[in-house]
Amino acid sequence: MQALAPGTVIFHRHRGYGVITHVNLLTGWISARFGSEARTLDLNLSTDAVQHADGEAILFRRTPPDRMPxxxxxxxxxxxxxxxxxxxxxxxxxxxxxxxxxxxxxxxxxxxxxxxxxxxxxxxxxxxxxxxxxxxxxxxxxxxxxxxxxxxxxxxxxxxxxxxxxxxxxxxxxxxxxxxxxxxxxxxxxxxxxxxxxxxxxxxxxxxxxxxxxxxxxxxxxxxxxxxxxxxxxxxxxxxxxxxxxxxxxx
Structure with missing residues (x-):
């Protein structure tokens, strides 16, 4: 599993390659900048099918984890x-x-x-x-x-x-x-x-x-x-x- 942080290069199915500018792992939302766009886009890791630059999917777990193993x-x-x-x-x-x-x-x-x-x-x-x-x-x-x-x-x-x-x-x-x-x-x-x-x-x-x-x-x-x-x-x-x-x- 690769790290996810501002500066990470990602791939979006509609926007192509971009760079993450903000990550909120508590909610599963990130902000990213694509191409020459002057503004950032807010993407949801659960529904927007965001990938790392090498194609590895970035998945956000919506269900609560087991509190005991x-x-x-x-x-x-x-x-x-x-x-x-x-x-x-x-x-x-x-x-x-x-x-x-x-x-x-x-x-x-x-x-x-x-x-x-x-x-x-x-x-x-x-x-x-x-x-x-x-x-x-x-x-x-x-x-x-x-x-x-x-x-x-x-x-x-x-x-x-x-x-x-x-x-x-x-x-x-x-x-x-x-x-x-x-x-x-x-x-x-x-x-x-x-x-x-x-x-x-x-x-x-x-x-x-x-x-x-x-x-x-x-x-x-x-x-x-x-x-x-x-x-x-x-x-x-x-x-x-x-x-x-x-x-x-x-x-």
Missing amino acids: HARLMEMVRALHRAGYQKLYLYSWPKPSGLHWRWHLFTGQRDWMQRPWREGWYGSGAEYNNNPVMGWGDAPGATAEELVHALAKFDPQGLAQALGRDEDHAAWFEDVCAALLPGYMYSLDMERAGRDGLRETPPVPVVAVRAGLAPYSGPALGWPPGWAGLWRRTHVMPAPPIRISGEPELG
């Missing part, structure tokens, strides 16, 4: 599952503030709580807002296929560990993608216990990845294979630390 990651993981890399897992959960969601891709043994970390295989929605890339050499807005190729080039050894069969998880993930994509994502966030205790198996939380989407109203999602056992554990506060100082404590 999880849906695109789900598409990539589904594509890899279908290609035989079924030991690839996507864990997502909210930050304590609840404003952004984190994500983590891991391979090998399916252990949701003790996940192996590889550099570049995790990220945060807060960082994504400022730099909308996953972090393994991908481009903003890359398709699922492009993400797969970028990840394979970035860490072939790590991706090789995902090669294998995990049919239960792959079937669960396929059903989740069919229910949620392209507008929603799942969050594996364990619900905190209330006054009446912890619910045994609440539905998997679902979050919209774009602003303006209605709350999810589809079927309730079950938890992934290997997750149900976590609900049978007792949820208690950790015991206070033991003080071994040799000094008596005053009552």
